[in-house]
Amino acid sequence: GENVEQHPSTLSVQEGDSAVIKCTYSDSASNYFPWYKQELGKRPQLIIDIRSNVGEKKDQRIAVTLNKTAKHFSLHITETQPEDSAVYFCAASITGAQKLVFGQGTRLTINP
Amino acid sequence: GAVVSQHPSWVICKSGTSVKIECRSLDFQATTMFWYRQFPKQSLMLMATSNEGSKATYEQGVEKDKFLINHASLTLSTLTVTSAHPEDSSFYICSGGRNTDTQYFGPGTRLTVL
Numbered sequence: 001g002e003n004v005e006q007h008p009s010t011l012s013v014q015e016g017d018s019a020v021i022k023c024t025y026s027d028s029a030s031n032y033f034p035w036y037k038q039e040l041g042k043r044p045q046l047i048i049d050i051r052s053n054v055g056e057k058k059d060q061r062i063a064v065t066l067n068k069t070a071k072h073f074s075l076h077i078t079e080t081q082p083e084d085s086a087v088y089f090c091a092a093s094i095t096g097a098q099k100l101v102f103g104q105g106t107r108l109t110i111n112p
Numbered sequence: 113g114a115v116v117s118q119h120p121s122w123v124i125c126k127s128g129t130s131v132k133i134e135c136r137s138l139d140f141q142a143t144t145m146f147w148y149r150q151f152p153k154q155s156l157m158l159m160a161t162s163n164e165g166s167k168a169t170y171e172q173g174v175e176k177d178k179f180l181i182n183h184a185s186l187t188l189s190t191l192t193v194t195s196a197h198p199e200d201s202s203f204y205i206c207s208g209g210r211n212t213d214t215q216y217f218g219p220g221t222r223l224t225v226l
Contacts, residue, residue, distance in 0.1 A: 032213040034213075034214065034215070036217075041220075041222075042219070042220075043205060043217040043218060043219045043220055044156065044205075044217050045217075046214060046215075046216070049213070049214065051213075089155060089156065093213060095213055096213075098144055098146070098209055098213060098215060099146065099158065099161060100146070100156075100158070100207075100215055101158070102155045102156045102157075103155065104154075104155050105154070105155045
């Protein structure tokens with residue numbers, strides 16, 4: 001089955017700097033890759049997603065890149081703000097299956 | 113987006129008792145919903161796929177007789193933790209989607225078994 005690896009497990013950056021979180025997946029059939037943000041005790045919230053027919057997607061300060069050949073995808077957050085502090089999870093699934101396999105999570109801390 | 117609710121948001125029970133958690137899709141119908149478990153500082157682990165009108169599909173290592181799933185309607189799935197023990201204490205989260213890839217999560221239920 002699918003296996004998703006996420007790095008780093010913790011990341012601390014200065015406010016205003018950029019943060020990058022990377023994930024790799026094992027199943028070449030996976031073609032949908034969402035990123036979720038989870039604050040302590042809360043539900044995961046979808047922040048951006050990408051499908052395998054696209055190499056990059058951007059939404060304001062957040063961007064995701066996908067390299068299908070290498071089977072890895074990354075989350076980029078620019079101009080980080082204190083409210084970006086949270087745990088971020090990447091995930092992978094096959095279109096239609098809806099079943100998500102999550103990475104281990106990255107605890108992002110933005111230092112003021 | 114889509115709205116998913118869960119009830120209760122938290123529950124404390126004695127060891128050996130059973131606890132039922134409800135997951136509802138409020139503004140869409142879901143033929144499939146998913147149940148996850150999340151231990152502190154860990155990722156979400158898929159427990160089972162809940163299928164409306166049929167049996168749930170459990171992930172490897174998840175005891176189907178312990179975690180009973182019922183998906184009796186297109187807007188309601190329930191998870192019953194039977195004979196709960198302290199090691200079952202966790203954050204249980206459900207998700208659903210509008211027949212698309214995007215999954216929306218419920219607010220979660222924090223279960224504490226004494």
